[in-house]
Amino acid sequence: MPVSKEQVLATAVLCRLDLASDVAGEDADKRVERLAAQLDAVIGYMDILNKLDTENIEPLYSTLQNPAPPRADVAEKKRVADEILANAPERRQDFFVVPPVI
């Protein structure tokens, strides 16, 4: 299936990317066109999968053969707040500071 520039831009919205933002000297429009052409080539190549008959084949999402036994449901205190908050971009007391949600 061909992939258009508009489809690529719509996909970028879904995954929270602004394709025109990181230009590094490249014209923003040209970058979007270049990425769209690359994705079109990659997705176009994926269409070879249609040559294989997969009727009645179950999808395989994981090769795991021996599922790990469940853990006992026991609460444990693993890390203190300071450790977790050490990587926070912005912190106030024991809270992450984030932009207003509503």
Added chain:
Amino acid sequence: MTPLHTHNLTGIRDMLGRGEVRPSEVLESCLERLENTEPQIHACLTVCADDARAQAAALEAEGRSSPAKALWGVPLTVKDVLCTKGVRTTAASRILENFVPPYDAFAVERLKAAGAIIMAKTNLDEFAMGSSTEFSAFGGTNNPWDTARIPGGSSGGSAASVAARQCFGSLGTDTGGSIRQPAGLCGCVGIKPTYGRVSRYGAIAYGSSFDQIGPLARTVRDCALLLSVIAGYDPRDATSCDTPVRDYTAAAGRVGLSGITLGLPVEYWGEGLSAETEKACRAAVNIAADLGAKIKEISLPSLPYGIAAYYILASAEASTNLARYDGMRFGLRVPGADLAGTYVASRSKGFGEEAQRRILLGTYALSSGYYDAYYTKAAKVRRLIAEDFAKALEQCNALLAPVSPVTAWKPGSVTDPLSQYKMDILTIGLNLAGLPGLALPAGLGEDSGLPVGLQIFGRAFDEAGIIGIASALESALPGLGEPKGLL
């Protein structure tokens, strides 16, 4: 006297164990070597010299334990996609440039408990997405055999640091060939264990149904020793298996290959291989036959669809895994006009272009209207490929294939993404099937003089089997010697 850093891992471990050398002497030799070679190869993103020296001093103070720790005093490097407590872990991405994990990955915990010294975190393609280490946000790594060439990837820094004798071994991760391919291109041994053999706890996720941690070192026995330390059940990874861990170092003592049937899948030995790659790998197959192995040509008919299936599934998983990087609780935050604007700005500035391409590809494949055509279809093809491997491995103890169609290439020479993805044609099938594989130096290519690697694929959880086969082959193959590209 031979410089200490030139010994292999098992050799230096034994010298340390006998008290012939002290951990700090070994470490200083490695740090000096690192200092001399790093300007030429850029294998490391963070060198932990002070921590490593403190650790060596602590080991000396506490003395050799009884029973001896498996890696007491041995300096190692670790791919910078595995979390190290208190040491910056970047995944070679701007988005994690200042991330300092509050915990160690399971495999790192195991290394430390065994007495190993982590001396540096190695370079990689951003989030392990790539086959050349060119996609590191912090600059590429050069191949110790020819510093004008790439080391392979994504564990290119690990392979280069091992080949350059900066350390005695390293840990990498293999999602689509990222341990085996750089090991092959740098002339090292690398093992991609069975999916579930090594806990992924603390490994920064790329494709969670594929990712697996494994060792790189200069000999099969060294890799076997590292694997025996990091393998095993871990309740913190729900995909970790409690299948018993075998004695991998004992398996590395195998001599001869009588009673072994080795399959040559025709799909791996056809067109696309460079003449020197095919010649070196065929010579290794002939040596296997001389050692008593029965060689059998077989077919994996669905394998040619592997690239398409893998890049849909792995990108879909990547788009989900990388959704966590939103600039809120950790990682880069670039303020935007509002919450959504901050997400977009942080991700667009933080992710490099290849990571963005794979997020886009994965999001597209998972989006409404395309999910069945791409994601479900690819998962069905994955089953066909896994079944092909299972059938082949019913008839054969292991399969042999070249690691890479060509020896190490020059940076910038493979530029369009689809051509880059196709370079993984010989490694990704194994990841789709979740099976173990080992890369072994087959020799030097007669045209380029660069390392050519041979892969050995095994049955699920039969790491011991492929280690044995590799060990027998290794002792009969000509050694590569030291890399020729370093001053």
